[in-house]
Amino acid sequence: MKVVIVGCGRVGAVLAEAFEKAGNDVIILDRSTGAFDKLPSTFRGNAVRGDGTDEDVLRRAGAQDADVFLALTEGDNRNVMAAQLATEALNVGRVLAKVNDPVRAAAYADLGLATICRTNLMEDTILGFAGLSTAQRPPILAPQRTHPGGEHHRAEAEPAAAPSEA
Amino acid sequence: MIGGRRPLAGRKLADRRVRVERPHAPFFRYTGPGQLVAREAASMPTTPAGRFAARLKKIAIGRPLASEEEIGERLSKKKALAIFSSDAISSSAYATEEILRVLVLAGAGALLVSIEISIAIAVLLAVVALSYRQVCRAFPNGGGAYAVARSELSPLLGLIAAAALLIDYVMTVAVSTSSAVDQLISIAPALNALRIEFAIDSITLITIANLRGLRESGNIFAVPTYMFVGLALVIVASGVFHIITGQATPLPRQPEAVSFGTETLGVFLLLKAFASGSVALTGTEAIANGVPAFKPPEARNAANTLTVMAVLLGVLFVGVTVVAHAYDIVPSRDGSGGPTVIALVAGTAFGSGPLFYVFQLATALILFLAANTSFNAFPRLAAILAEDGYMPRPFGFRGDRLAYSWGIIALAAIAAALLVYFGGITTLLIPLYSVGVFVCFTLSQLGMVRHWLRLRESGWAWRTAINASGAILTAVVLVVVASVKFTSGAYLVVILIPMQVAVFLFIRRQYEASREKLTVRGDFVVKPPHREERVVIPIPTINRAVVQAVNVARSISDDVRAVFISDDPDAAAELRERWERQVPGVPLVVVESPYRALVGPMTAYLDVLDRAWPPDKEAPITFVVIPEYVARNWWERILYNQVARRLRTALLGRPHTVVVNVPYRREEATTPEPEGPGP
Amino acid sequence: MPNPEQTVVFRRAVVALNGGSSDARIVRLAAGVARQWKAELVAVHVVEIDWTQPLDADIAGRSEDVQRVLDLAEETAEDCQYKIEPVLLQARDVGAALVDEATEQRADMLILGLPYRKRFGGDFAIGSTIPYVLKNAPCAVWVVREPIPEESA
Amino acid sequence: MFVLVVGGGKVGYYLAKELVESGHEVVLMEKDHARADQIADEIGSIVIAHDGCEGKYLAEAGANRADIVAAVTGDDEDNLVICQMAKHHFDVPRTIARVNNPKNEELFKHLGVDELISPTRMILGSIEQDIPVHELLHLGSLGGSDLELIEAPLLPGSSRSRRAVRSSRSSARDVRSRSGRTRSSPKATRSSRSAARSARRRSTASSSGTPSRSADALAVCGRGVAFALAERT
Incomplete structure (x- = not known):
């Protein structure tokens, strides 16, 4: 299984190692090489320095046709964009974006992107720990519909419908 | 907004x-x-004429006061003494004269008894004052005899007290004004011819002052009261000094002096003199009635003011009587324009110097003040009665200046009428006066006795004793006054009080009855209307007023019909043709009326409509929408809408019928109707 | 009697209302000072409209609470037997609106009340309006801080 | 019209200013407080000093009644997210994003951004209008500079195809920052002078403005292919 991880933070590094140990083909990207220090020396996956929101960089790293794509950088928007790139341009099977802003996490789940929200996760977990009732949200917000790429292509095909009140 | x-x-x-x-x-x-x-501007009139009237009113009675401004209208003790005690104190200006007037009937020798009689009256005054001090404490909300009798005895006795009080107040105005005029005549005999006019003018002035509100009255009247009291004390002191030093020598008789009678000085005459003199007590109750007008602590301030007043009155009354006797003073003939007794007494101290004139003026003023007391008390009592439903409600509304305008005006009117009727002669008014006063005294004392017996507060025993003795004394005096003066006017009061009580009860019953009919139960929730509605528009022709009425009608209900009543079949046909063309969708019913009647056929048509309604359904509400042309001035008012007015009157009592006037103002449309030729 | 020319503090002042308890205080103060030179007073209440609504949305005109702020100021002035002209504004930023209004009214004094507040129980909070006005107002600015409430003093 | 501009850089600032001047209602979101204060100081109280990517602040800025949302921050991913949030969460009828990486254009369009402003594309367009935009080939960035090398085929018969190599000194940055306005001017778009002349003319026009760092822009045309150096951000 080919796994692409964008963002070699604490979580990215741990996951990269785990996927690799499980015998997967792991590609991990980060904008700074320093981030790869978090990887164990035994890591034999592909660590690529580069912007995960740049299609070229992703292709060069060999991210197309991956089975799993995880966008785990610190920037919500970068994750969202990388994940959408993966969905739309790289023909990736399962895509997950980490989005810490609960509003955006929910919005993109609605829009057809699987998201994981650290804020929600921690809130629920900690409230549960404290014995309070929680919202019972699933840890990963599953996409509510297919990603909207095609829809907008159709809209583009009809330029007359576009508003022109400038 | x-x-x-x-x-x-x-x-x-x-x-x-x-x-x-x-x-x-x-x-x-x-x-x-x-x-x-x-705000003030909201109640401002919008028409030029209305604004002008409002400006006149503002000049006459001052700018309107908001209800919150009332607290500032409370009276200090000094001002209250001026306002409330003037009634009582001023009676020292004529009480002595009234005693003497009776005693002269028994010749010159009988005049000596006047001193004893005055002392007896002073004792009575002391008892009454003590009694009323307790009323102030027990009934801090005012109302005096009425409140006491109503809550402690019975509503009926309360009403009797109220009736007596109202009479008392009216009489105070009449007597004080006429006596004041007497005082002025004493210094300017030429005025005698204009006695009544002068009195009426005075009442008018006082009325306006009162319509301006209480505080200003206090300011206007404080000076003369203190001036009168001061000068009168000087007169008494100087007279007593002269008596002690033996300088008091009988004055020469004035030409208008009454001639001595030859009756024997019997018990009846003595009692009659006492009854006449007891007029000195009038006004003692004023303070107890006006407790809420005092600055806090109201009850305490009122009680103390009452004591000061009683002491002043007692000293002045007895003093004047003593001095009058020492100088052998005899009153003048009724309406002769001769000097009053108090003027003669003042002359003993001041001669005919300027102080004499000042004193006479002050006396006249304090008497006007006394009249003013009633202008405070009467409307207040009337308002309380109105609140309790015994008087028409407007007596309970306060005018722009926080004064009970209706009460003030009613009082002025009645008092003026009395003055005119009795020719402005003080003595003739006195018998009516005393009876009412003593009815109140007796009832409120009795009420207080009940009060103490019921509550048994600390010191109730001696308080009861005071009030009981007061009650007995005043009751005795009441009987005496009523009987000895019965023929000379007291009978009027005996008739008037029950009549008034009957009127009170009648008004109360009316209010009760209407309230019962209009009342909405507290647990009743108003539901949306469920009755069907239909509209009938009586039309005279097709014009803009009618068009507007049709528009209004259509907004009320879909069931709209126009009714044209005509005595001319051709005109009707023409109108029908035009109507169907110009007002489609609204059926027109033409009622031919060969007898030219209009209102009759209209109501008959409505009756028929009602009868045609399915009997199993609830009767609908019928709106009669009457197009009306708004008149812009008086002659237009005569020219237009006479029929509409008659129709409205005819429909007033109809069940399930609502009359809607749709006024059409000519200013609204300036362009001529664009449509085709009219008839 | 001092030379009036020297002691004139203002001829026309804008009194900023905030709907709080300090309104009555500053109106009374302004009326007291204005009386000496018969200066004119304008009471301005700015309702901040957030961006979710158009600036000219029908908000202040409908709100009785907002109207009451001005009514109260007028009433307070009337109590002091002085006239104050009420102005009701809607704006995105209170400070800017106050400064603009003062400019347009040709006011030579801007009087603001400052409620005594502490942010999260810590530092004294001055908000953003007063610094803005102090920085931008063309006229003199008078900030009247309300007394520290008893319990927090 | 109510326009929500996100990003208070030069583009956002001038965009907001021009829109206000022409009578539109504008709100500008800039997350950097100092920059936000500076803009507010200059044009007035239309600045919200918050991150326009956050749904909460977009709502506060009135995104649900905006007619247009223009995302003009320096980061493509932010612009994308802003436009997507506006489009799908707040139902904004028109979204405009600034795209810095021309590669992202396709994706942006694909994901529902209505209009794209690509500074790179603008410069290219002004260099040579005959170059069909979709056939641009990114040859690579020049290390250490903001420039990138682009190859584009020229249409056969193009009047420029036989031109000699020309170069000019121009203020590339100025060309970019002004391109938004010049594009809307019909005169400028109709101009079909040579790329180099065009660039020169603009640089002359802009030289009166604020001085900015100059860079070399180079257009090479010949044999049906044009090579150009374009600024990249």
């Missing part, structure tokens, strides 16, 4: 702001959600 919004640019490119207009601001003020307070 929704106001317009005006966008404004700021100094910086993107800074914009919007000014919001506040159309409500000149007229209303928000004090809470959904709660407005009308």
